[in-house]
Amino acid sequence: xxxxxxxxxxxxxxxxxxxxxxxxxxxxxxxxxxxxxxxxxxxxxxxxxxxxxxxxxxxxxxxxxxxxxxxxxxxxxxxxxxxxxxxxxxxxxxxxxxxxxxxxxxxxxxxxxxxxxxxxxxxxxxxxxxxxxxxxxxxxxxxxxxxxxxxxxxxxxxxxxxxxxxxxxxxxxxxxxxxxxxxxxxxxxxxxxxxxxxxxxxxxxxxxxxxxxxxxxxxxxxxxxxxxxxxxxxxxxxxxxxxxxxxxxxxxxxxxxxxxxxxxxxxx
Numbered sequence: 001x002x003x004x005x006x007x008x009x010x011x012x013x014x015x016x017x018x019x020x021x022x023x024x025x026x027x028x029x030x031x032x033x034x035x036x037x038x039x040x041x042x043x044x045x046x047x048x049x050x051x052x053x054x055x056x057x058x059x060x061x062x063x064x065x066x067x068x069x070x071x072x073x074x075x076x077x078x079x080x081x082x083x084x085x086x087x088x089x090x091x092x093x094x095x096x097x098x099x100x101x102x103x104x105x106x107x108x109x110x111x112x113x114x115x116x117x118x119x120x121x122x123x124x125x126x127x128x129x130x131x132x133x134x135x136x137x138x139x140x141x142x143x144x145x146x147x148x149x150x151x152x153x154x155x156x157x158x159x160x161x162x163x164x165x166x167x168x169x170x171x172x173x174x175x176x177x178x179x180x181x182x183x184x185x186x187x188x189x190x191x192x193x194x195x196x197x198x199x200x201x202x203x204x205x206x207x208x209x210x211x212x213x214x215x216x217x218x219x220x221x222x223x224x225x226x227x228x229x230x231x232x233x234x235x236x237x238x239x240x241x242x243x244x245x246x247x248x249x250x251x252x253x254x255x256x257x258x259x260x261x262x263x264x265x266x267x268x
Contacts, residue, residue: 065104081198094143206261
C-alpha cells in the first residue's frame with residue numbers, strides 16, 4: 001500500500017513528503033509532515049543496537065519524542081496507533097525521559113527509505129517509536145510501535161475498559177493487580193480481553209477461552225518467552241519476551257492475572 005501511494009505521488013508530481021503524524025493532545029494537538037520532522041531543530045542520527053523490529057543494528061534520523069509531546073505530563077496516558085491497527089498503550093512518564101531509556105520518533109526519509117521488515121513486507125516507516133538504552137527502563141517490545149500514524153492522549157485503560165478489571169475486592173498491591181499493569185504494558189497492544197481493547201491485531205485472551213485454560217503446566221510461560229519455540233508458522237507475529245524485558249516474577253504475575261480473569265468472563 002505504501003509503495004502504491006509513493007508511486008502515485010510520483011505520477012502526480014506531488015512531493016514524497018506526504019506522510020503525516022497526527023498528535024491528538026487536546027489543546028496542543030497538531031499534525032507533523034515528514035519534511036517538517038526531518039528539518040526539526042532537534043533531529044539527529046541515532047544508532048539502535050539489535051533493533052526490536054529489524055533484529056539487527058539500525059541507524060535512524062530521529063527526534064526526541066518528548067520534544068513533540070507539548071503539554072503532556074508524566075501522569076498522562078497515551079496511545080500510539082499504527083496503520084495496521086496495532087495500538088500501543090503508553091504511560092507518558094517514560095516517553096518524557098531525557099536520561100536512561102529514551103524514546104525517539106524515527107522518521108523515514110522517502111529519498112532514503114528503510115529496508116523492508118522481511119521479504120515481501122513493508123518497512124517500519126513512515127514513523128517508528130524507538131528507544132536508546134531500553135534496558136535501563138525495562139522497555140518491552142510492545143513499546144516499539146512501527147508504522148505509527150497517530151499518538152493520542154487517552155483516559156487510562158481501566159477507565160476506558162472496565163471489563164479488563166480484576167476483582168475490585170483485591171488490594172491495590174495484590175499480585176493480580178500488578179499482573180493487570182503488566183498486561184496493559186505487554187499484551188494490550190495486540191490483544192483484547194473480554195472484547196475490551198482498541199487493538200484488532202491478535203485474538204481475545206478470555207473469550208471464548210483463556211490461554212491458561214488450554215496451555216498445560218508451564219507451557220504458557222514457555223510460549224510467552226519464545227512463541228516460535230513452541231509452535232511455528234510463517235505468519236506468526238508475536239514476539240518473545242525475554243527475562244530482561246519480563247523477569248520471571250513479572251511473568252508469573254502476568255499469568256496470574258490471566259488465570260484470575262477466567263472467573264471474570266464477560267462476553268462483548
